[in-house]
Amino acid sequence: MTGLYTDEVLDTLRVGAAGLLGTWGLSPDARVTLLNISENATFLAREAGADPTSDDTIVLRVYRPGYHTRQEIESELDWITDLRAHHVVDTPEPLAVAGGGHIATFALNGDHRAVAAFAFMSGAEPSPDTDLTGNFHTLGAISARLHAHARAWTRPQGFRRKTWTWDTTVGPTPHWGDWRAAMGLEPAGAAVLARACRVLRARLEAHGTGPDRFGLIHADLRLANLLVEGDRLGVIDFDDCGFGWFGYDFAAAVSFLEHEPYIPDLQDAWVAGYRTVAPLRAEEEAMLPTFVMLRRVLLTAWLASHAETPTAQELGAPYTDGTVDLAERFLGTS
Incomplete structure (x- = not known):
């Protein structure tokens, strides 16, 4: 880039x-x-x-x-x-x-x-310095509606979007670059991430890609792509939409917040909102932290391959260090 x-x-x-x-x-x-x-x-x-x-x-x-x-x-x-x-x-x-x-x-x-x-859509990005649980309850319901539409929609002939699988996220053919090129990644940290990726791969393969859990998703529902105005929560930027795990939409929603102690509260709110619209099985809920770790490694690769962007310049190597810390915690609970 x-x-x-x-x-x-x-x-x-x-x-x-x-x-x-x-x-x-x-x-x-x-x-x-x-x-x-x-x-x-x-x-x-x-x-x-x-x-x-x-x-x-x-x-x-x-x-x-x-x-x-x-x-x-x-x-x-x-x-x-x-x-x-x-x-x-x-x-x-x-x-x-x-x-x-x-x-x-x-x-x-x-x-x-x-x-x-x-x-043009008016509104403001939700601030991470405020209580986000209400927004995440709403976002869970929105996600469920998106997923229900994706399952039922007869796509136009010639419809093409990228697929977000193990191979194309952090595997051998990544859309956003190789996590091993992450800014400031040291050999010890690379070894931690490699172990985490092996666990991620095993969990994702066991979870599978059946139509009940894998389909067309937004894939980037982070705060920067939400616009709040009054009671309305608008969604923008479908540029990364493609075929992936439905639970990944929660992981994308907590992008760049993954280290915050309130993430379990946001997960609970998102799940509760989702279930106001559609069922979410216990095994799918249990996979959400796995998708958060997957997304974090993917974003770490993205920052390296998009070094000219303001986001990459702001976060830099400290974000990589944080990814290694989260991976160690992830491995400790695996």
């Missing part, structure tokens, strides 16, 4: 995205500003003097190259569209382009960068 999101590149992406504003009905004079850098670069586009909640404010996502194919991106947006149509979750509308589909492109260095636009 080196050089992918330098200041110069980000400005080039901003200009390229701004050149597409007419695709979604905005004028060329609308202001385009950077919102976030993660897998992709996300920009806010707003007409001068526009009300932030009006149709004159949209969010543009410029997809990074080499991660999702155009078919995978359209599949993500197809799922969101159907979720909205059936009132499964509050999430921003993907905005269509003329001629069908949701993707526009601009040329950059002989390649084409894919861009999608979403209606």
